Amino acid sequence: MSGATHSNDVDQTGATDRTPADRADVCVVGSGPAGALVADRLADAGHDVVVLEAGPRVPPEERLARMERHQRPGYDSAWGMGGDRDAYASSGDVDYPLNNTRVKGVGGTTLHWIGYTPRLHPKDFEMESRYGLARDWPLSYEDVRPYYADAETELGVAGAEDNPFAPPREAEFPMEAFPPSYSDSILGEACEELDIDVHSVPQARNSEAYDGRSECVGYGTCLPVCPSGAKYDASVHVRRAEENGARVIDRVPVQRLEHGADGERVEAAVYATPDGTEHRQEARQFVVACGAIETPRLLLLSRSEQYPDGLANSSGAVGRYLMDHMLYIVSGQVMNPTGQHQVGFSTSVTHQFYDHEEPTPGSFFVGFLNYAGPSPVEVGLEDGRWGDDLPAALGEAYGGHIGTEALVEQLPRADSRVTLDDSQTDDHGNPVPDVHWTVGDHGLATAEKALDVQRDIMAEAGARVGYETPVDRPLSGSHPMGTTRMGTDPAESVVDTRLRTHDLANLSVASSSVFPTGGAMNPTLTIAALSLKAADAIDADL
Amino acid sequence: MTGVLTAVRVALSHGIRASNIYVFCRKSKDLSVACRNYLVMKLTRRDAVAALAVVGIGGGAVAYTQLDGSGDGTGSGADGSGATDGSNDGAGDPDGSDGTDGTVASSALLATSVALADVVYPAEVEGREAFVRTYVSRRIETDDARRTGMADAVATLDARAREHHDAPFRDLSADDGDALLRELGMQSVTPDPEGSALERVRFYLVNELLYALLTSPKGGALVDIENPPGHPGGLDAYQQGPQA
Numbered sequence A: 001m002s003g004a005t006h007s008n009d010v011d012q013t014g015a016t017d018r019t020p021a022d023r024a025d026v027c028v029v030g031s032g033p034a035g036a037l038v039a040d041r042l043a044d045a046g047h048d049v050v051v052l053e054a055g056p057r058v059p060p061e062e063r064l065a066r067m068e069r070h071q072r073p074g075y076d077s078a079w080g081m082g083g084d085r086d087a088y089a090s091s092g093d094v095d096y097p098l099n100n101t102r103v104k105g106v107g108g109t110t111l112h113w114i115g116y117t118p119r120l121h122p123k124d125f126e127m128e129s130r131y132g133l134a135r136d137w138p139l140s141y142e143d144v145r146p147y148y149a150d151a152e153t154e155l156g157v158a159g160a161e162d163n164p165f166a167p168p169r170e171a172e173f174p175m176e177a178f179p180p181s182y183s184d185s186i187l188g189e190a191c192e193e194l195d196i197d198v199h200s201v202p203q204a205r206n207s208e209a210y211d212g213r214s215e216c217v218g219y220g221t222c223l224p225v226c227p228s229g230a231k232y233d234a235s236v237h238v239r240r241a242e243e244n245g246a247r248v249i250d251r252v253p254v255q256r257l258e259h260g261a262d263g264e265r266v267e268a269a270v271y272a273t274p275d276g277t278e279h280r281q282e283a284r285q286f287v288v289a290c291g292a293i294e295t296p297r298l299l300l301l302s303r304s305e306q307y308p309d310g311l312a313n314s315s316g317a318v319g320r321y322l323m324d325h326m327l328y329i330v331s332g333q334v335m336n337p338t339g340q341h342q343v344g345f346s347t348s349v350t351h352q353f354y355d356h357e358e359p360t361p362g363s364f365f366v367g368f369l370n371y372a373g374p375s376p377v378e379v380g381l382e383d384g385r386w387g388d389d390l391p392a393a394l395g396e397a398y399g400g401h402i403g404t405e406a407l408v409e410q411l412p413r414a415d416s417r418v419t420l421d422d423s424q425t426d427d428h429g430n431p432v433p434d435v436h437w438t439v440g441d442h443g444l445a446t447a448e449k450a451l452d453v454q455r456d457i458m459a460e461a462g463a464r465v466g467y468e469t470p471v472d473r474p475l476s477g478s479h480p481m482g483t484t485r486m487g488t489d490p491a492e493s494v495v496d497t498r499l500r501t502h503d504l505a506n507l508s509v510a511s512s513s514v515f516p517t518g519g520a521m522n523p524t525l526t527i528a529a530l531s532l533k534a535a536d537a538i539d540a541d542l
Numbered sequence B: 001m002t003g004v005l006t007a008v009r010v011a012l013s014h015g016i017r018a019s020n021i022y023v024f025c026r027k028s029k030d031l032s033v034a035c036r037n038y039l040v041m042k043l044t045r046r047d048a049v050a051a052l053a054v055v056g057i058g059g060g061a062v063a064y065t066q067l068d069g070s071g072d073g074t075g076s077g078a079d080g081s082g083a084t085d086g087s088n089d090g091a092g093d094p095d096g097s098d099g100t101d102g103t104v105a106s107s108a109l110l111a112t113s114v115a116l117a118d119v120v121y122p123a124e125v126e127g128r129e130a131f132v133r134t135y136v137s138r139r140i141e142t143d144d145a146r147r148t149g150m151a152d153a154v155a156t157l158d159a160r161a162r163e164h165h166d167a168p169f170r171d172l173s174a175d176d177g178d179a180l181l182r183e184l185g186m187q188s189v190t191p192d193p194e195g196s197a198l199e200r201v202r203f204y205l206v207n208e209l210l211y212a213l214l215t216s217p218k219g220g221a222l223v224d225i226e227n228p229p230g231h232p233g234g235l236d237a238y239q240q241g242p243q244a
Helices: A033-044 A060-071 A127-131 A141-155 A182-193 A235-243 A291-301 A376-382 A387-397 A440-460 A524-541 B003-013 B018-028 B033-039 B045-054 B064-068 B106-120 B128-141 B144-165 B174-183 B197-214 B217-221
Strands: A026-029 A049-052 A247-249 A254-259 A266-272 A278-282 A285-288 A326-333 A364-368 A401-408 A417-425 A431-436 A464-468 A507-509
Touching (some): A026 A033, A033 A049, A033 A235, A033 A524, A049 A235, A060 B045, A182 A364, A182 A440, A285 A291, A285 A524, A291 A417, A326 A440, A364 A440, A376 A387, A376 B197, A440 A464, B045 B128, B106 B128, B106 B174, B106 B197, B128 B197, B144 B174
Parallel strands (some): A049 A247, A285 A507
Antiparallel strands (some): A326 A464, A417 A431
């Protein structure tokens, strides 16, 4: 990717060509990590691939300006989310801040993700058989394990085998882990007193030069912008897919999928260009890779006479079983400076509480923050003091902050779901998604235990707690999952183990939306692993 | 704040020269990195080049070209070699007067920025003029929208300065400049690039200069850190404690 537009999309007048490709083996909807990896693999295998992305291309040279937009008050969000294009409703027990959790652009939400890449544990695939909860995955950890290793290589994961609680692996991480922070040493000592084992954090961030990208140079603004490119984002695989001949068209939100007369195959993706013109992209295979909110929305928008409840929704499961990871932060201050905000990612975590004997409380992990409290830049620009009063303003707000975060498992529930809100429309006149997120008793009981552990660690560290997320008002982990779940029974699931929909023979879904349960681990590595698995299956069909 | 740093600040406030304190601390072998940065808080053009790299200007920025796959994957920080010193300030109006067409000339914009830095930067931060001239001139060199925004903000500031002190802002003493900002209520004005005239002053001038300072290592030293957010200062600082 050399600029705003890939050369094969620009005609002789310099205008971007957003007309459909004459022939496509595969049409991929969405260019986040799932879509990008599928596109890259299939293009590399020699197939004609077209990727349709709702958002714009993001030239690398814009990233410093986006970092500035993030750091300076007075700007809107770094990635321009919001407005009519991204309108939504939130009607659940807990507010769902959808546009804080996603990015529409070439590279998708990995443009702003923080980059953690743990694997799910074997128990996450076996919740029903082990605990009588929810449903088992139709895949085991061993089925996904080789794809995890593949995904770690593709994304470039820095990690260490210092985690006594991690599931079995087959090879070393591609890069060395990032060393712990000074702040980690304070919380680490507390954990040692509490007999809690602490270890490194696997993350798709270069601790050394990797795959032609820089090592991390410490901008400290990983979430939402990594200016150096040391943090993996899916534009890496978009670029590689294009080098392998894939065509990527930006700013073309897909309006609906249209199926053939027999209802067994998708014929075309109908997309809209920025001027509102609609086009049909035909292909032999279609892959919907739009995340766990827009994927079910697109299927629901594609309802037809044959599929009155939405495409691929004969089970009624499309949009249901929405899960997220419940995020709890406990933060405060210790007496001495802790050096926060000198990197934008965590370097120590404990997975000691992840595996459990009894069904409830379930899984969670606790990570240590390297970005607790306000950043000094944020304080200096917002406080309103200047000159010789500035050091005091900074010193009052910044110094001894320290904090922990916990990601907590919730179970899938049919009433936690994404539907269409017909009372509101987006910039193309389509009903917006209504995100109805509920967390349930299992999640709340697990959160209570997580908060207890966090409080114990903070107390042992001598920290005065200044903020604690209320147990019944969790923050979103920004990891929506479950809304087109995988299963073997077409009556209660949407896709099979190949991630192909039960209803349509040439329609696959690559997304966290296929997760039957979500565990408590950050989902992107699992999304990547399943996407590579889906690519293998589609390649075999072409 | 560490005890050493606090003691240093007290000494500075009593008029003891920073260089003398620095020598004393070196002899005492009890000098944190942050104290060292604090005591030698003289901004240079090199600091301006680093600040410019943070906003994507100049050769010192981390090579984002690596993102297009053309790089060898070896990054360099904002203090890397090859950066120009920005000594050409791009000012095309040497007499420092306002433009005759009602716009603010580059030289007036630069002079106002320097005068404003004398107000909004702590007095202990030395070398303000070269830093600000280099930073601002390069910042507006190829960014017409920012140049316009800053020039309009200078015009607003000058108009208010003339009302209150019968002189443009750049001719005010630091004390009068400080008083004017307070009279304007600038401490509680919301920065907004598309807001009211005063909101644009806060955004395009006050916060512009503070952003340049606070994303530099010298700005980080104000809070005892070496690598503030926005500065690509590498991976050592976060691992070090305050007494490293």
